[in-house]
Amino acid sequence: MRSTDSPAHIAVIGAGAVGGLTAVFAREAGHDVTLCLRSPLDELSMETDGEELRPDLRFATAPEEVPYADWVFLTTKVQDTGGAAGWLRGLCGPGTVVAVIQNGVDHAERVQPLLPEGTELLPTLAYMAVERVAPGRIVHHFSSELHVPEGPTGDRFERLLDGSRLKVRTVADFRTAAWRKLFTNVAANPLTAILKQRMHILGDPEMRVLAEEILREGVAVAQAEGADVSEADAQRALRQNTSVPPDGGTSMLYDRLAGRPLEHEHITGAVVRAAERHGIDVPLNRMLLTMLRAVDRELRAG
Ligand SMILES: NC(=O)C1=CN([C@@H]2O[C@H](COP(=O)(O)OP(=O)(O)OC[C@H]3O[C@@H](n4cnc5c(N)ncnc54)[C@H](OP(=O)(O)O)[C@@H]3O)[C@@H](O)[C@H]2O)C=CC1
Numbered sequence: 128m129r130s131t132d133s134p135a136h137i138a139v140i141g142a143g144a145v146g147g148l149t150a151v152f153a154r155e156a157g158h159d160v161t162l163c164l165r166s167p168l169d170e171l172s173m174e175t176d177g178e179e180l181r182p183d184l185r186f187a188t189a190p191e192e193v194p195y196a197d198w199v200f201l202t203t204k205v206q207d208t209g210g211a212a213g214w215l216r217g218l219c220g221p222g223t224v225v226a227v228i229q230n231g232v233d234h235a236e237r238v239q240p241l242l243p244e245g246t247e248l249l250p251t252l253a254y255m256a257v258e259r260v261a262p263g264r265i266v267h268h269f270s271s272e273l274h275v276p277e278g279p280t281g282d283r284f285e286r287l288l289d290g291s292r293l294k295v296r297t298v299a300d301f302r303t304a305a306w307r308k309l310f311t312n313v314a315a316n317p318l319t320a321i322l323k324q325r326m327h328i329l330g331d332p333e334m335r336v337l338a339e340e341i342l343r344e345g346v347a348v349a350q351a352e353g354a355d356v357s358e359a360d361a362q363r364a365l366r367q368n369t370s371v372p373p374d375g376g377t378s379m380l381y382d383r384l385a386g387r388p389l390e391h392e393h394i395t396g397a398v399v400r401a402a403e404r405h406g407i408d409v410p411l412n413r414m415l416l417t418m419l420r421a422v423d424r425e426l427r428a429g
Pocket residue numbers: 140141142143144145146163164165166202203204205207210211212214228229230231253254255256257258259377378390
């Protein structure tokens with residue numbers, strides 16, 4: 128498979144689940160792909176659809192080893208964004224576009240200040256379920272779709288990945304799209320991570336009611352933030368969650384199982400902080416945040 132654009136140099140910051148999948152599929156589209164690492168690796172493989180893929184990727188552990196990139200994919204957890212600042216400075220040259228492929232709702236606000244003056248940023252929403260089961264070993268459970276804002280850069284991104292197994296969709300109202308994507312995380316990520324259970328728990332009727340109540344608070348907050356959302360978006364998010372095969376989970380569950388810090392402040396925390404700004408009470412999300420902070424403290428203490 129080859130993209131319709133000429134081969135580009137793509138630098139992917141983070142060789143975890145999303146970084147691994149986007150690197151493998153971008154390589155499949157014919158691009159030259161460098162994985163920019165925090166922990167050294169010399170091989171990456173991904174299981175997808177019963178197939179084992181092990182493409183030839185480049186690996187780098189310092190920005191000096193890598194020439195400017197045409198595209199940078201930032202795929203660290205949100206709380207690790209600041210740690211990637213050196214990579215962002217080193218990889219961006221004239222014309223580089225940084226696709227921020229992370230969860231949360233404030234991609235541009237958190238990353239633009241870290242980029243050299245004039246560097247373009249493309250906020251990107253990842254609809255996929257991918258698990259890093261060991262260093263350099265990724266299991267793709269479900270879906271591989273990226274949503275970006277409409278416009279010339281979104282169109283270029285779509286052409287970049289044309290013909291690969293990464294599907295790009297451009298959306299007119301990115302703020303609304305970002306909150307809709309957050310709905311897929313607001314109930315599923317905390318519940319799976321706190322309970323240490325996979326996505327199938329949302330099929331349980333009582334858990335489903337709880338998830339709906341958590342999301343009802345999220346919808347009120349998203350509306351106050353100016354997103355054009357309704358209860359139907361929350362229901363759609365839950366349907367997307369329950370379409371993930373039973374062995375799939377959430378990125379927050381994978382972190383808990385692997386003993387890594389959690390991304391709660393940028394998922395549940397984003398809801399709670401926005402609720403406070405608008406004077407909306409979100410008791411379920413506040414309770415989840417308190418519990419996730421306690422779990423995270425224990426994970427960080429090792
Ligand atoms: N997994 C999924 O199914 C989905 C995840 N997402 C979102 O995508 C984003 C990425 O998540 P995911 O891939 O699961 O996370 P992972 O934890 O699997 O991967 C993150 C990677 O970033 C690396 N990293 C952190 N700091 C740096 C740094 N300074 N320089 C280089 N690499 C660094 C980590 O390195 P190290 O190896 O040292 O830990 C790790 O390899 C998150 O915002 C997540 O919420 C969105 C949709 C689905």
